[in-house]
Amino acid sequence: MKSGLLPTATFALLSLGAVIHPISAAVHFDSSLCEVVVTDPAFNDIVREFYHDKARQLADDGLLSNDFWQKNKDLVFSVCDNGAMYDSFLVHGKGVVFDAQMVGFLYAQSRALVAGRYISAEFPFAVHAKLVTAFVRQAPGLDAGPLAIIEQTLLERGASEAFVTGMTADPDFIRRERTLFAQAMYFLVMHERCHVALDHRARRGRIKQLDDAARTTAEQQMEFEADRCALDIINADESRYDNSPIAYFGVLMTVATQSIVANHPELPAQTSHPSPGARISAATDSVLAYIAGQDSDIAPYYDATVRGTADYFLGLLAELRAHD
Numbered sequence: 001m002k003s004g005l006l007p008t009a010t011f012a013l014l015s016l017g018a019v020i021h022p023i024s025a026a027v028h029f030d031s032s033l034c035e036v037v038v039t040d041p042a043f044n045d046i047v048r049e050f051y052h053d054k055a056r057q058l059a060d061d062g063l064l065s066n067d068f069w070q071k072n073k074d075l076v077f078s079v080c081d082n083g084a085m086y087d088s089f090l091v092h093g094k095g096v097v098f099d100a101q102m103v104g105f106l107y108a109q110s111r112a113l114v115a116g117r118y119i120s121a122e123f124p125f126a127v128h129a130k131l132v133t134a135f136v137r138q139a140p141g142l143d144a145g146p147l148a149i150i151e152q153t154l155l156e157r158g159a160s161e162a163f164v165t166g167m168t169a170d171p172d173f174i175r176r177e178r179t180l181f182a183q184a185m186y187f188l189v190m191h192e193r194c195h196v197a198l199d200h201r202a203r204r205g206r207i208k209q210l211d212d213a214a215r216t217t218a219e220q221q222m223e224f225e226a227d228r229c230a231l232d233i234i235n236a237d238e239s240r241y242d243n244s245p246i247a248y249f250g251v252l253m254t255v256a257t258q259s260i261v262a263n264h265p266e267l268p269a270q271t272s273h274p275s276p277g278a279r280i281s282a283a284t285d286s287v288l289a290y291i292a293g294q295d296s297d298i299a300p301y302y303d304a305t306v307r308g309t310a311d312y313f314l315g316l317l318a319e320l321r322a323h324d
């Protein structure tokens with residue numbers, strides 16, 4: 001699979017935090033896990049912001065249990081370009097490897113979701129659907145990168161080049177795009193850290209002797225638990241502000257990225273992961289329960305947003321499967 005990394009300039013634009021970090025010696029803890037080690041500070045700074053800074057802030061704020069933090073605080077990370085593996089994975093006792101193409105695709109999805117709303121209130125997911133479909137199908141034109149696919153989709157849907165240029169330079173657009181992308185990174189990071197906090201390595205050891213079917217069920221159960229744990233943390237964090245179910249979009253983008261791999265046998269199989277549809281359905285139930293627990297005027301709007309988004313995405317997955 002070919003799909004160029006996003007240009008550094010794009011990521012430099014994104015720099016979400018204002019803090020300049022010294023380069024950590026812990027980065028690239030095991031380069032044997034990488035086909036290519038990504039040293040681009042733009043990628044590494046973004047991962048660090050969520051993986052280290054956000055996690056530490058949550059611990060300081062008391063949103064992670066002491067047990068959670070003790071198991072997690074010394075873990076490090078690497079950013080690799082693993083031939084568009086489109087996944088992050090945990091190296092127990094060490095840290096997490098993030099695929100740079102996956103990070104880039106999460107960013108592109110954030111842009112597609114925001115841009116879709118700018119050009120059509122009626123079909124706000126059209127741009128996102130086009131982007132995800134192009135990658136799942138490995139359609140021609142991927143070499144140009146996901147941002148070029150988004151731009152082309154916008155032009156096809158009647159936007160002028162001047163509109164697209166103006167929109168992507170608009171500070172409100174950029175703020176919305178960053179907010180969504182931050183949710184994707186946040187969910188991804190907490191999902192991996194939750195595997196550690198929930199002692200999933202020890203459980204993996206215990207389920208080894210099970211037969212294939214039982215082991216797969218047990219492995220998938222751990223993925224649901226890590227998703228749930230990550231959502232609970234993000235919702236608890238969000239509850240301090242405006243109770244919005246924005247975490248749901250982090251799950252959506254992560255699962256949409258997984259669907260690229262799930263639909264492509266030539267990419268590494270993910271049988272230990274639940275299907276994208278099962279994952280999004282479980283997350284939908286969990287987020288709807290979170291919204292139902294709120295006593296606020298805006299809760300019905302959030303409920304409708306999450307249901308509408310779930311319908312869109314489950315429909316897209318069904319369509320992708322139907323044409324396999």
Ligand SMILES: [Zn+2]
Nearest residue numbers: 191195223226
């Ligand atoms: Zn996982």
